[in-house]
Amino acid sequence: MSDRLEVRKTYKLLINGAFPRSESGRSYEVMSAKGEFLANAAQGSRKDVRDAVVGARAAQSKWWSASAYNRGQVIYRLAEMAESRSDELVEFVKLSEGVKSDVAKATVAKSIDRIVWYAGWTDKISQVLGGSNPVAGPFYNFSVPKPTGVIGVIAPQDSSLEGFVECVIAPIAAGNSVIALASEKRPVPAVLLGEMTETSDFPAGVLNIVTGLTSELAPGLSSHEDIDGLDLEGADEALADELAFLAAGSIKRVLRPGKKIQKNSIHRLRAFVETSTVWHTIGQ
Amino acid sequence: MAKRLVIGSVISVSTAPLRLVTPEDHSVVIQTSSQVPRIESETELRSILATLSGVDSVGAEARVAKLATRSIKKSTKMAALDLAISMVDLTTLEGADTPGKVTSLCTKAMRPSPMDLSVPSVAAVCVYPDLVAHARSVLKGSPVAVAAVATAFPSGRASLMVKLMDVREAVANGADEIDMVIDRGAFLSGRIGQVYEEIVAVKQVCGKAHLKVILETGELVTYDNVRKASWIAMLAGADFIKTSTGKVPVAATQPVALVMLEAVRDFAEATGQIVGVKVAGGIRTSKDAIRYLVLVNETVGSTWMTPDLFRFGASSLLNDLLMQRLKQQRGTYIRPDEFSGD
Numbered sequence: 127m128s129d130r131l132e133v134r135k136t137y138k139l140l141i142n143g144a145f146p147r148s149e150s151g152r153s154y155e156v157m158s159a160k161g162e163f164l165a166n167a168a169q170g171s172r173k174d175v176r177d178a179v180v181g182a183r184a185a186q187s188k189w190w191s192a193s194a195y196n197r198g199q200v201i202y203r204l205a206e207m208a209e210s211r212s213d214e215l216v217e218f219v220k221l222s223e224g225v226k227s228d229v230a231k232a233t234v235a236k237s238i239d240r241i242v243w244y245a246g247w248t249d250k251i252s253q254v255l256g257g258s259n260p261v262a263g264p265f266y267n268f269s270v271p272k273p274t275g276v277i278g279v280i281a282p283q284d285s286s287l288e289g290f291v292e293c294v295i296a297p298i299a300a301g302n303s304v305i306a307l308a309s310e311k312r313p314v315p316a317v318l319l320g321e322m323t324e325t326s327d328f329p330a331g332v333l334n335i336v337t338g339l340t341s342e343l344a345p346g347l348s349s350h351e352d353i354d355g356l357d358l359e360g361a362d363e364a365l366a367d368e369l370a371f372l373a374a375g376s377i378k379r380v381l382r383p384g385k386k387i388q389k390n391s392i393h394r395l396r397a398f399v400e401t402s403t404v405w406h407t408i409g410q
Numbered sequence: 411m412a413k414r415l416v417i418g419s420v421i422s423v424s425t426a427p428l429r430l431v432t433p434e435d436h437s438v439v440i441q442t443s444s445q446v447p448r449i450e451s452e453t454e455l456r457s458i459l460a461t462l463s464g465v466d467s468v469g470a471e472a473r474v475a476k477l478a479t480r481s482i483k484k485s486t487k488m489a490a491l492d493l494a495i496s497m498v499d500l501t502t503l504e505g506a507d508t509p510g511k512v513t514s515l516c517t518k519a520m521r522p523s524p525m526d527l528s529v530p531s532v533a534a535v536c537v538y539p540d541l542v543a544h545a546r547s548v549l550k551g552s553p554v555a556v557a558a559v560a561t562a563f564p565s566g567r568a569s570l571m572v573k574l575m576d577v578r579e580a581v582a583n584g585a586d587e588i589d590m591v592i593d594r595g596a597f598l599s600g601r602i603g604q605v606y607e608e609i610v611a612v613k614q615v616c617g618k619a620h621l622k623v624i625l626e627t628g629e630l631v632t633y634d635n636v637r638k639a640s641w642i643a644m645l646a647g648a649d650f651i652k653t654s655t656g657k658v659p660v661a662a663t664q665p666v667a668l669v670m671l672e673a674v675r676d677f678a679e680a681t682g683q684i685v686g687v688k689v690a691g692g693i694r695t696s697k698d699a700i701r702y703l704v705l706v707n708e709t710v711g712s713t714w715m716t717p718d719l720f721r722f723g724a725s726s727l728l729n730d731l732l733m734q735r736l737k738q739q740r741g742t743y744i745r746p747d748e749f750s751g752d
Contacts, residue, residue: 176743183746349742375742 137167137313139174139337140320142181143330148338149173156313159224167313170338172346178305178334179352182276185331186303190273192329194249200327201245201299207322208238215287215315222286222312237291244299247395251300254392255399266406271399273301274379275354278347280340280369282360286312290319293359296394298332305334305353307344309360313337341365348372355379355398446681449645452603459602459641465633465669474664480704484738487700491735492530494699494727495522497717499557499688501536501725503564503656509544512537516548518750523732532728533717534587538563539580546584557587557622561612564626564655566591570608577615587620588612589688589723591655592639594629602642609646622650622688622721625670628660633669640673644685654691656723661691664705671709684713690723696734699727 137156138145147153152169189197208215212234220230255271277297282289286309294306308316320335336343340360348356348369356373358366361383370380381397449455482490500519502511516535523529534555537545542558549556558580562568568576577588590612596604613621623643627636643651651670653662667689674685689702699722706714714720729749736744 179743346743351742351748352745376745 135165137165137317137337139168139170139178140317140323140333140335141174141178142185142334143324143328145321145324146174149177152338154338156222156311158221160221164218164221165314167317167337170307170336170343172343174336174338175305175343175346175350178331178336179276179350181331182303182305182334183331183352185329186273186276186301188329189298189303189332190301194252197299197301198245198248201248201295202242203326204295204319204322204328205238205241205245207326208234208241208319211318211322212238215318218314218318219287222314223284233288237288240288240291241295243390244295244395247392248299248301251395251399255396256401259403261405264408266408268404268406269401270404271300272402273297274398274400275302276352277302277304277355277357277398278350278353279304279306279357280344280347280360281306281308281316283309283311283340285309287315287319289359290316292394293357294333297355297357297398300395300399302355302398303332303334305336305347307340307347307360308335308337310338310340344369345372348378349375351376353378355381357381357394357397359383444680444682446645446647446683449606452606455602455606455642455645458645459638462634462637462641465637467633467665470633470665470668474668474705477704477708478664478701480701482700482704488735488738490700490703491696491731491738493715494696494703494722495731495735496530496533497721498532498728498731499534499536499690499721499723500532500728501656501690501723503536503538503559507538507541509541512541512545513548514750516545516554518728519554520549520552522728523735523749526736529732529735533721536589536723539576539583539585542580542583542585555586556584557589558583558585559589559591559624559655560585561590561608563589563591563624564657566593567595570611573608574611574615577612581615581617581619585619587622587650588616589622589624589652591624591626592643594626597630597635597639597642602638605639606642606646609643609648613647620649621647622652622686623648624652624655624690626655626658627653627662627666627670628658628691633665636666636669637673640670641677644673644677644683648685650686650688650721652688652690652721652723654689654723656691662689662693664701667702667705668709671706671714674714675710678710684719686719686721687714688721688723690721693722693724694726694730696727696730699731 138147148168148170150171153166154169156165156167158164215234216230219233220227252271256269259267261267279293281293294304297304316335323333349372356378358369361369366383373380500515502515519532519535531554534557535545536557539558539560542556545556560576560580561573592605609623625639630636630639640651653666670687674687678684706720732749733744
């Protein structure tokens with residue numbers, strides 16, 4: 127027997143830059159793919175989601191008012207942090223998803239590369255998705271993509287890291303703030319990534335992560351009127367229908383699940399931006 | 411002299427400061443026979459204050475923390491939210507206030523939510539004296555009262571003559587309620603007779619207008635001082651005692667409100683005079699407001715659960731109350747920008 131006390135880690139929520147246990151005081155056991163005990167994670171509640179929305183709303187304008195260059199730097203910094211803690215990520219991707227070490231390593235590498243890729247996009251979105259429109263008159267006419275606002279993300283259930291990165295970093299790169307429900311059965315890699323945002327200059331509230339039961343949390347997230355967009359990637363077809371119905375009450379932009387993630391597609395960057403068109407007179 | 415100050419014997423009640431209002435004893439017992447003692451000298455005032463017991467600060471804070479855990483749900487919560495809305499003194503006290511801003515504030519005071527006519531109007535709007543006439547004209551015919559802060563608000567650093575002129579002008583312009591500040595400098599340096607006399611003088615000038623006396627508890631430092639200042643204000647004829655101006659960093663806190671409510675309760679029992687309490691400054695959420703209501707109900711009882719005797723001085727609180735009310739109705743969390751800003 128070891129002469130040290132075992133130091134066990136609790137995997138907590140990320141709400142507005144803090145790591146609270148759930149307001150409800152609940153936790154649940156997370157199992158590895160083989161069915162062995164892996165960790166205790168916080169079982170978030172509706173009120174945790176509510177608190178996260180308050181933080182996300184306040185953070186979004188701050189995040190969007192930072193320069194695009196700065197946002198890119200911050201997201202790139204997250205990649206740096208993930209790189210230096212990649213062994214830990216590999217370990218938990220391996221256990222959570224039940225894959226071999228080399229597969230887990232490749233997954234983590236791809237996830238980090240994806241973060242770098244999105245970091246590069248922050249100051250290029252407006253050129254690619256916006257532009258100057260030809261109009262018949264003495265005017266400039268610009269279309270400018272702007273973030274949708276606060277986005278609720280139901281992260282993929284199977285792809286605990288790569289899928290999470292894809293769904294969460296894309297809207298953040300576009301200037302949104304995010305409340306993500308991590309994979310119910312495989313939340314640990316997402317929580318680790320959340321911890322890394324704390325050392326990457328992410329303003330508090332830009333990324334919020336709630337762990338817990340998707341069926342319990344997703345309806346509250348979908349019906350919350352102060353959320354502007356919803357990514358349903360982690361919901362099955364039946365749940366997605368129900369959630370889209372709830373989201374309709376406050377006219378959210380909804381991204382339905384099932385679209386295969388294509389390599390180098392800006393599909394998810396495009397999903398949560400709004401085009402704003404501005405007329406401006408041409409001076410003498 | 412000692413004969414006339416019967417208050418001392420009744421004060422013994424307050425040596426059990428953390429008394430509960432039990433269901434049988436639903437509200438304080440009012441002694442209709444007793445009266446507010448007449449005070450003719452600072453010595454008399456001191457002898458009354460000397461009978462006040464010290465505040466058990468640990469006990470007061472523990473009691474507040476305990477009551478804050480009360481869970482108010484469903485229809486009770488709806489009733490509490492409506493009651494809280496009807497108790498709001500919708501306030502704007504900025505150097506940048508304009509008649510336009512006061513107009514929109516008054517409109518909101520009369521009908522806080524144009525979408526839902528069942529929302530009650532607030533108790534009053536609270537403005538600086540120079541905007542009273544304007545507020546009065548906008549609120550004409552509505553039940554919403556006009557309150558004015560006067561007496562060189564918020565510092566109170568002016569001569570008595572200037573303070574009285576300030577009050578006279580506000581009353582002449584149509585203020586129904588005057589929120590005056592006490593002279594904290596005088597209080598803290600022990601000149602309590604001066605504090606008392608100022609309140610008496612302002613009360614006379616108020617005429618029919620109700621007088622709320624702001625203790626500015628954040629500057630009084632101790633709970634004992636809050637209790638003493640509450641008594642001075644009530645003895646001098648205050649209709650309400652109010653925690654704060656909202657202009658100093660420490661505003662209303664629940665332990666302070668508890669101390670003031672107990673003072674009001676003891677005063678009612680001793681003298682038969684019912685004085686109201688207004689908490690102001692830093693109250694922004696419905697949760698806080700409901701905690702105050704619980705505190706009122708448990709300390710002084712249901713008699714005080716009316717806008718005539720309990721008020722919230724606030725501006726952003728109203729939107730949160732409306733938001734929580736709508737949340738109760740719709741069952742979903744609401745966008746804060748569904749309600750007008752000030």
